[in-house]
Amino acid sequence: MPTRAFALTDDAPAELTEGLSRLQEEVGLSEDFSEAAEEEAFATCGEPRLPAADLTAIDFFAIDPPGARDIDQIMELSRDGSGYLVRYAIADLTAFLTPGGPIDQEAHQRGQTFYAPNRRFPLHPPVLSEGAASLHAGQTRPAYVWQMRLGRDGEVIDVDLGRAIVRSRAQLTYAQAQEQLDSKRADPQLELLREIGTKRLGVEIARGGVSLNLPAQEVEVVDDEWRLVFRAAREVEDWNAQISLLTGICAANIMLDAKVGIVRTLPAATAQATDRLRVIAEALGQSWPRDLGYPDFVRSIDPTTPRGVAMMYACTALFRGADYAAFDGELPEETEHAALATPYAHTTAPLRRLVDRYSLACCTAIVAGEEVPDWVRQALPDLPAEMKASSQRASRFERGILDLVEALALSPHVGQQFEGTVVEVDPDKPERGGLLLDALAVEAPVSGPGLVAGERVKATLEMADVVEGKVRFTV
Known part of the structure; x- marks a missing residue:
């Protein structure tokens, strides 16, 4: 990834x-x-x-x-x-x-x-x-x-x-x-x-x-x-x-x-992951016609604009599921990087x-x-598990750093309202989801009744803890 x-x-x-x-x-x-x-x-x-x-x-x-x-x-x-x-x-x-x-x-x-x-x-x-x-x-x-x-x-x-x-x-x-x-x-x-x-x-x-x-x-x-x-x-x-x-x-x-x-593998993206990415693209004003495939869409993104940058980072979600496949004498079922x-x-x-x-x-x-x-x-037999464990730690570390710097960037704005788009809703807890902010191209947790993926909302920044790397928005 x-x-x-x-x-x-x-x-x-x-x-x-x-x-x-x-x-x-x-x-x-x-x-x-x-x-x-x-x-x-x-x-x-x-x-x-x-x-x-x-x-x-x-x-x-x-x-x-x-x-x-x-x-x-x-x-x-x-x-x-x-x-x-x-x-x-x-x-x-x-x-x-x-x-x-x-x-x-x-x-x-x-x-x-x-x-x-x-x-x-x-x-x-x-x-x-x-x-x-x-x-x-x-x-x-x-x-x-x-x-x-x-x-x-x-x-x-x-x-x-x-x-x-x-x-x-x-x-x-x-x-x-x-x-x-x-x-x-x-x-x-x-x-x-x-x-x-x-x-x-x-x-x-x-x-x-x-x-x-x-x-x-x-x-x-x-x-x-x-x-x-x-x-x-x-x-x-x-x-x-x-x-x-x-x-x-x-x-x-x-x-x-x-x-x-040993090879690096990646399964094809699920329809759910692609649909979520399309919601984010729409929220960011990125044109993604239905007949345009994912590779061509990625190449159409302008990485010199804040929204283009946010879209590039959002596209990494389709790389989830990357793994390693080791083999010695018999090839694994999955050998390709999608x-x-x-x-x-x-x-x-x-x-x-x-x-x-x-x-x-x-x-x-x-x-x-x-x-x-x-x-x-x-x-070889143990390498996939060792690398997977290390990659999980690296992802946790990277995500934690991002949380810290986003909390730092948002900390002066506690109590202010932001416009954004709900890009994800927790199926088990529909009052919780993810909010993509227009102004900062930041995705953050949001809570409130009746969240709907793809809906435009105004959300209030209730908390930004730089030490813990946590922010909270409510609608």
């Missing part, structure tokens, strides 16, 4: 800081690692198990958010006849940690890195995830290197994968990359990223898929008042995401063909997500014609 990106200024109110600390404790997050894990991390940094292949002469580069330290991927793009060659290097943690060792054990407990405004709770000790294993510019690092040949239409022709030593030449922010492209002075590889990314978007449309690149959500002070503001994703972020999606699609197909591995309209695997972020390390090791063995390592096969 797509995740929200939050940013917060350093002078946050004490109530919000207290609320974030409470949420961290409730979800059970810690920045600290066991002494054994820290000792293993420091010891292995100096003695990684390096691959023999050397691809340091290749001009890899990265595009990441500003301040990023856990660099999972770097790429090199070139023309290949009438098509393209995409080299995508992914951080290689197997060079550093031992299966079943202290770092591995803690990684299985955490499942992924958890992100809060201006803070993160890492999957691995930072000396690895932000240091020795991270693909920093100018540093020689071990990596899994995907080599994907594409035709002139962007379709995959051939895939290869192996471990090698690599070196990134540059790390750009999304803003820097977009500015170079817009000013017509971009490096040829950035121009190729635009070209390849655009063609891969076309491939996605042709197969009936859609991917959500959510706007960043930020909290800032405007006229001494804390407000939610949004930054629409840049085009280069969409193109960059397509390279990652391409790799995940290739990984899934490799594992499915070999009948061993939103992407293709099989797909998480494989490009091993520094930040546990399952990626296993899919990378699995694919590498398959491509080399070797047996999948025992440590991968032994972990």
Whole structure:
């Protein structure tokens, strides 16, 4: 499921800081690692198990958010006849940690890195995830290197994968990359990223898929008042995401063909979920004709407007039900990601997500014609449950952060009336529901007699508790 990106200024109110600390404790997050894990991390940094292949002469580069330290991927793009060659290097943690060792054990407990405004709770000790294993510019690092040949239409022709030593030449922010492209002075590889990314978007449309690149959500002070503001994703972020999606699609197909591995699945959206989304679209003034499918509707949304942003976030509801399916010898009944309209695997972020390390090791063995390592096969049965538990914690944490910042934005307006649309009514308690506010593009709990989904109402903000992250409206 797509995740929200939050940013917060350093002078946050004490109530919000207290609320974030409470949420961290409730979800059970810690920045600290066991002494054994820290000792293993420091010891292995100096003695990684390096691959023999050397691809340091290749001009890899990265595009990441500003301040990023856990660099999972770097790429090199070139023309290949009438098509393209995409080299995508992914951080290689197997060079550093031992299966079943202290770092591995803690990684299985955490499942992924958890992100809060201006803070993160890492999957691995930072000396690895932000240091020795991270693909920093100018540093020689071990990596899994995907080599994907594409035709002139962007379709995959051939895939290869192996471990090698690599070196990134540059790390750009999304803003820097977009500015170079817009000013017509971009490096040829950035121009190729635009070209390849655009063609891969076309491939996605042709197969009936859609991917959500959510706007960043930020909290800032405007006229001494804390407000939610949004930054629409840049085009280069969409193109960059397509390279990652391409790799995940290739990984899934490799594992499915070999009948061993783990894929990310998503069932088709229910009629009830789609109908609810249509109610929200109408409330937000978003045109969604009955004969327009969900993928085309998503692509019609303008993410530069507050209502368009709200609609983008509402669309994530159709990603509920995402899961993992592990298999070894017999394929699961469900193997496709319904939103992407293709099989797909998480494989490009091993520094930040546990399952990626296993899919990378699995694919590498398959491509080399070797047996999948025992440590991968032994972990496969438990990985879906471990990742599901971690994803549930992450969703709870993300939802809790959103509740906190929405309560912060609404806190000066207690007692005031807001116009909005009832977008959901609890079937067991019809006096309770969800209200989408016009002015702030915020969805909040509402109570009152006779709530009707889709109905326009005027509601009074009765309470906004920043510490607890709770708001309450009544009609």
